[in-house]
Structures are given as structure tokens and as C-alpha cells.
Amino acid sequence: MRKGSAGSSGQGLRLWLLAALASLLLLPWYGLEGGLPGGWHAARPALLEALSGGRLWLLPLAPPLLLAAWAAWARSSGALVAAGLAGIAWLLVEAFGLRAHGLRLEGLAALLEGSAAQPALGWGALLYALSCLMLCAHGLAWRGWCKGEVFLIGAIGIVCGSILVFVGYPVACVLVSAFQDNEGAFDLLLFAGKITDASIWSLDCLAGGRHCGVAWNSLAQAVLVGVLSTLLGLAFALVATRTRFPFPRLLRIMSVLPVITPPFVIGLALILIFGRAGIVSSLLQDWFDIRRSRWLYGMPGLTIAQLLAFTPISFLVLQGVLQGVSPSMEEASQTLRSGRWRTFRLVTWPLIRPGLANAFLIAFIESLADFGNPIMIGGNFQVLSTSIYFAVVGAAHDQGQAAVLAIVLLVFTLSAFLLQRFWIGRRSYVTVSGKGDAGLPLPLAPWLHRACLAIVLPWLALTAAVYGIILVGGFVKAIGQDNSLTLDHFLTAFAIEQGPHGWFLAGSAWNSLTTTLMVAVLAMPLTAALGILTGYLLNRQSFAGRATFEFLTMMSFAIPGTVIGISYILAFNVPPLELTGTALIMVIAFVFRNMPVGIRASIANLSQVDRSLDEASLTLGARSAATLRRVILPILRPAIATSMVYAFVRAITSVSAVIFLVSGEYNLATVYIVGRAEFGEFGIAIVYSAVLIVIMVAALLSIQALVGERRIGRRKATEAAGSRRPAAAGA
């Protein structure tokens, strides 16, 4: 019997042709102001715009569809591909060529005089582009690409296209605008002047001056945090893997905490403990008459805050590394007449060295990209990420300056990322073999054991104090000064009152909280879907440019949030893609920022699943789409859960990218909290943070419960073992 249905692709083609037609005839071509979601009224489809609105350059959008229709009838794959490409090409040319600002084709604009400014593209344009892409995909499928699977070609096209539009294009905009003066003309000298400016590269502070350049500040800070958090992480990892630490749960909880903590909350808590008016400062003054000071604000406080935030990550990395060092290696070394020290020096240390470098670089990148803590606790100590922010929102409002700073920051983080990927990545000796290795890890030398505990225990206490403050700090009047319990802050933020029209959300935080939750809930499935689809394509399909594609998607992970924020402002503030001021732009920012985790999770998960499963499904007559749905997705449940949780949580905790993108209408919780803290309203800030953390813990647990465990293993080990023996004997 013949499997599958060959007829479906013809049907799909007809549907996409209809969609393309609808995009020109029915849907509003322009979104008018406010980007895609706005203005259905007064919005007209492309054909009307062209004929009665005088926008004649929209007419050439139609011929490619006619060509495609003919190609579909004549089954000419070449013509179909050409039609799709022509449609997309003309859409790009007319949209980018005819606009008021930025790059434009003067010749074309002159040719179509009087047509200068076009509004932003709308739903019609989006559907048109998508239809053309799918027409192309059908054509390529006829030519036998990807074994003739339209679904695969379309998926590759959509993933690549959306990454180009929402990662590549904005980053390109940053590069371009760094080279432009305020009028939009290219100016290399200006760029040269800006990029070598003393405010970035000055080394005054070494010569007794007041400030060093922000680039040096950032680098010094990142190196310091990288080294210290690696050492701290190593101490934790040693305690966790090589000693009988009585409370392993504590370490596990600690490693989850930074995931659910908005980055600046730790800085906030530190201010409440060690700040000028903090608890400890007050106690020191009261008891020992030590004067309050502002030592915390600046590099010292920032370092402590970032260490608290990033050490758990280093811990997780190094714990994996230490567990990867098979005890049998050390036992082998000992049987070869090497003592404990020699074993460590010649076997253990070389094996964990790449892991240490890896942990260092991760903390280094995180510290460079961190925005929340520097803005909260950095004081006058300026780093690149905060400078970018102030260049845009401050009095200067110099987008060019922001772009230059963004390039410097991007160069730093990308270099570290490339170093990590190509230098360290190749040198990782950690291998996970299926065979369980017996043997006991070497115990620590007593002095090392004591040293580790001496580091780990106080640090745990500090962490506990920080989180304790976050949870209770919002329920006292003014922490450190007036420690009487109160619900005032909570009620200011989250009061629900009864008005003349029934109950309403009176608290000042409700608006931003509902927006945050809405954006997070919208971003969550999109992020997971795109990430998992991409991971599936990367792991299971081979196509031209796959390696480059994988590299680019991973690289987007190393782009700091601040750079994403500034690039989105530069790219999506003007037509043809105008999205700023909407909630959509935040959703998009989150999707493309958090997608790499979904990709990693699904690749890691898929590489454990034998390819013969896919092949078995194919030989049984299920095409790729059905195989993905019925075989791959059920197996990928853990990866789905991971990326959904991550997408949701990151959408709630992120501040760096979205602080540029929020608007009066759509404010986000984190931005609101940062604003409160800047005004000194710590009570509301801290109570809001606590509420966020509680929401995230609840969401984390419920998503895990919803997606569920993998239903693959033995249902009941004992029952299975019992039934297996007689069966095996009978087989």
C-alpha cells in the first residue's frame, strides 16, 4: 500500500496562492501609525492604495503572483521559485527604497516623485512576504530540495527570515548608525572620533585622575567578577561533589535562585543591607559608632551584587565539570604510584582547566552585559551598558554615541563568546559515557576542605540574608530605620478597591504587572516553538549553510540586552517596520533573545534520541511534519518545558533590553521597579520584586506539572522486571 498523500502539496500551493492574493486585495497593506497591530480603519489593501491612493509602485507586487499561478498550473518549479523571489525582492526594494529616513534609493524615489514617505508595513505586507516565501518553498520542493518536503523548506525559510529581520537587521542598523552623523550622512571621521573618545578609553584613574573610560571600567569589572565568581563557584562545586556536605538541597536551591531573580533585585537588597541607610550600616553606627558611608555604591557593591548573581551559574558549570572527571581516572593515577597532590596536579587539574576557563568566560560575558545591577548600585561608576542607556534617555539623546558604545560592548562580548566557543569548546575533555564508572572521587585535602567551607558557609549566609530581605523587606515601614511591620507598600502597589463600578485594580503596580504577564505569556509559546523548530532543523536536517545558521543563532545569545534594546529602537522606530510603542516589540525582543535556550535544550535532547526513530517514522509513511508532531515533540517534552519556563521567567526578569522599548501604555514590572528604586521608594520596589519571585516560582512549578515528565521509562521498575523475566525466557 502506498503511504502518505502526495496530493496535499498541490492543495497547499493553492492555499498559499490564495493567501498571497488576499494579502494584496483584502488585508490593509500599511499598518499606519503604531505598526502592525494598529489601524484597521482607514487602512486599505495594496491594490486600492495603488489605484486610488496613487502609490503606483505597489502594482509590481501583482505580476509575481500571476507568474506563480501560471507556474502552479504548468508545474514549472523554476518559474515558481522565481515568482516567490521576485515578490519578496520587490517588497524589500519598494519598502526600503522609498522612505523618508535612513537608507533609500534616491533614483527610485526621484522616479516616483511625490511618493516620499510611506507608512509602516501592515498585515497585508506580512502575509504577502510569507506567501511568497512559501511559493518559493513549493518550487524548491518540486526541485527535490530537502527530499521534496515543503514543510522543511518553509520552516527553514521562516526561521532564517525571522532571524534576519529581528536580529540581523537591527544589529546592522546599529553598525550603520554608528557611522552616521545626526543628519544621516556617512561620516568616517566622526566615527573615528567617537570610537576613540576619552570617555570610553581614558586611563586617567591610573594616573590619579577621577574617572577611567567606560570601556576599561567594564573590562576591569568583568575580569574581576569572572575570576572571583569562578573561584567561588569552584569552592561550591568542590563542596558539592567532593565532600559529604550535609545540606545538598541548599546548594540546589541556591543554583536555581538567579533564574527566578530579576538581576537588579540583588543590588536593591544589598542597598537595604549595606547602603548608607541599610540595616548593617545602622547597626554599626549604633553599636560601634562607625560612620555611615557610601562605599557600597560603585565597584565594590557592584562586584558583590554580580558575584551573588553569577556565582550560581559558575557553580553549575563547574559542578558538571567536576562530575565529568571520572573517579576511575584519579584511582588509576593513584595505582600508578602518584600521591594525592601529584594526581591533582597531573590529572585532575588539566581535566578541569577548560571548565574553569569556560566558567570564567560565562561570568565575564554576563558581567559585561549586566545592566540592572550597575544602574541600581553602580553610583558614579559607569560601565558600557549604563552609558548606552544614558546616551539614549539622558539629556544628550545621542543615538550615534549609543551605537558606538554598543559596538564596543558587542565586540567585547562577541570576542569572549568566540573564544569560549572555538578555543575552550574544543578543549573540553568532559565526556559522558554510557558506562557507569564505579569508584569514589578523591577526598579533598583537609586544608582545602576547611578553606572551601570557610568560603561557602558565609556566602550561603549572605545569600540567605539577601533573599530574606527581599521577601520581608517590603512589609516593614522603612527597613533599617523603622522596622515596624506594615502592609502599606503592598497596598500601594497591589490594592484592589471597590469603586462605584465594582471592584477595580487600584494599586500602582497592576498596570505594569498585567502587561508583564501578558507579554510573558505571549512570548512563552512563541519562544519555545521557534527555538525547538530551529533546534530540530539544526540537529535533524542538513541543508546548505547549516553551520553558519547554527553559529549565527548561537551568537545572538551573546548580544547584550542593552545592545538589543538600542538596536530595536534604531531599527523599528521608523517605517517600513514601525513597532516601537507597542507590546508586540517587547514580545519579539523576548522571543529572539531567549530562543537560543530552546535551541540548546532541544539539540541536547535530540542528540540523545537515535535518528533511526525519525527514519522509522518516515518509512512508515509519516512525512516530516507528522514525524515532528507525533514522534519528536513527545520525546522533546523536557526541552519544551525548559524553554517555556526560561522564556516565561526571562520575559519577567529581563530589564536591559526592554527598558528602551517600554512606553507609557505598555510598562513592564522590572522597569517600574527600577524607576521606584531610583526615586528611593525601596518599599514598593522590594515588595514588587517579592511578588514577581513568588509568581515565577508558581509558574515554574505549574509549567513543569503541565508539560509533565517523559513517559518513556519503565512505568514501574518492579512490575516491569517481574514481567520481563518469564517473557525473556520464553522469547
Added chain:
Amino acid sequence: MNQILPGQPRPAPALAATRPAVEFRGVVKRYGPVTAVPGLDFTIARGTLVTLLGPSGCGKTTTLRMIAGLESASEGQILIGGEDVTPLSAAERDVSMVFQSYALFPHMTVMENVCYGLRASGLRRAEAEAMAAEKLATVGLSGFERRLPSELSGGQQQRVAVARAIVLEPKVLLFDEPLSNLDAKLRRRVRADIRDLQQKLGLTVVYVTHDQEEALAVSDRIIVMRGGCIVQDGSPRDLYERPGNRFIADFIGNANLLPVLLRRLDDSLAEFSIGALRLTLPHRGLPDGAAELAVRPQCLGLRPGAAAAGELPGHLRKAAYLGDHLEYEVVLDGSGTELLLKRPVEGALIPEGSAVAVSIDPAGAVVVPA
């Protein structure tokens, strides 16, 4: 296309019945600059079990996967049931496959696994389950429908994989080293089961293995491959008794190869001389001069002492007792040729290092083209 539902007659046009089940016409497979299969032509008749045999890396699995549609041919045509399927994907070909790892979907029960292909081709659940239950009964797994694959033994998993493949009643059923994950004892049984099933249902089966004993045991026909090419193609008996070259002689029969001098006597027979030993055997069309004689290990005689006429002198290098037979390694004096001998267990082992005399049973010797 057509689906065969229970009770409906099989569509069997007169012409199609005479066509081979599988046909390769000049099929080439390249991976980038590497040519894995430089050009294959063969046909597989309906209702036969044909084995692709060869050492690992010989291209046999690639060939199998090209039949399945999991690899696409770089050049040439692949026909299934007389129909050109070269551009079709695996999902569109009327072919099922049993994988080496079985590839049972771990998140589906046995029943769901067997129904999978039927449901993909649009059958309703009830129909699919009825057909699946029948095939599960055929492979002797009734009562296991609700189990997960992880709750089955290796042999049972293998039978589920077979049931999942045959339930689609494919034109061709493919086996990719299906026994390699089973222990030696189970292997014999399962291969007999596969052969029984194939004959009972009249299936066309293409079977890939690197184990020559397995190939000899199950096949109607064996295609021996090496370096992506067909080395010899014939019945098990053909291959064993008339190896086409020394590679086949060595690979299939584990034969000893002796350099000999050939002198034609008449149209069919020739005199072969190895030192003082003379044998008269068919020359298989080879010209006078140097040739090689393949002698099976069990067709060499051995006794301690100096060589008499019609025997070859040598020294025993190694002797091993293997339960049902003895295994000797002998180095011939003069030429230094190494021989492997299998002898029935009789008396004591000849001590290693002693001088021995080797004789050749002409029934187990055949000349091979070098």
C-alpha cells in the same frame, strides 16, 4: 495511492507481477567528494529474500537506505514494483524497514507503535488496531499491546519492529542487521522466524548483514558487496562452492588460500601442483600458470610426522580445543603459507611446534581467480 484493506483483493496487474520487486539502474551515491557507491545495477525478484552481505563500510547499508528512500541516489534510477521511485521520499515509498536498533517509539505502547504506519496512511483507529492485533499475533506477541517498548525484552522488541513493518504489507521489507542486538542463542531462533514469516507471507525481503553464516542461513540469494560494488551475486551454495574471487572465498568460506600452478588437461579439468602435491580439479576457465586454490578449513587433513607423497610438510604453530572441534594453525615449510584447519575431536591434541603433514580433500578445494 491505493490502500489495501482487509477483504479487498490485492491490485495485481498482469504486467506488474512479472516485474522485479526492486531494480537498481546505474545508481550512484556520493557524499560530497566521496563516492560511496560508484554504480550499482541489480534486480530483486518478488517473494525472495535477498541478502546484501559485506564487511562494514562496503555500502550495503547505504544501498538499503536508498531502497527505503532515506538516502537519495546521486545518479541513476531506483524502481520498486516496476515504478520509478527515485524522486520519492521515504514516506511515499511502499517499503518498510526493520532497524538495527528497532527504533521503537519509546513514548508509544506496542499497539500504538504497530498502528503508527496505518494511522499515517489514514486508517481509522479501529481498523488499524484490528490489523495490528492480527500481525502481533503473527509474531507471537498477543497480550503485549499495552506495554511500552522499555518493558519488553530485546527479542520481543525485535518482533514488535517486525510487526510494525509487515502490517503495512509493503512491496519490499527491509532488514538492517536486525539480529546484531540479540545474544547468540536468540539470533538463530529469530533468523529462522524471519525466514518462516517471509515464506509464509510471500514477502520480498532485502536483508543486510555482515555475518556470512546468517546470510547463508536465511537467503534465497546473496549479493556480496565491497567498496560500493557488487563482488558476486548468487545463491548461498554458489557463493560457498564456487567463489568468484579470493575475497569471496575468504569472506564467505573463511577459506585458506594456497598459491598453485595450473596446467589445463582438457575443457574442464586442470592439474594443480603445490610443491610435490598434485590435484585434478575443474579449472573454471582460468589459463595455465600461477593461480590460487581456496581450501575450506575442514577439508584439510593433518597428521603428525613427516610428509609422505601427496602431502605437504609443515609445522604446527597453534592448537586449540573448541569443544565440538579442534582448530590448528599450520605454517607450510618452504612457502611459509599459513593455514587454518578445523578437525574433528579425535585423540589427543598434536603438540605445538611439531612437524606435521597436511593433505587436501579435493571436494573442499576450488580454484579462484586471483
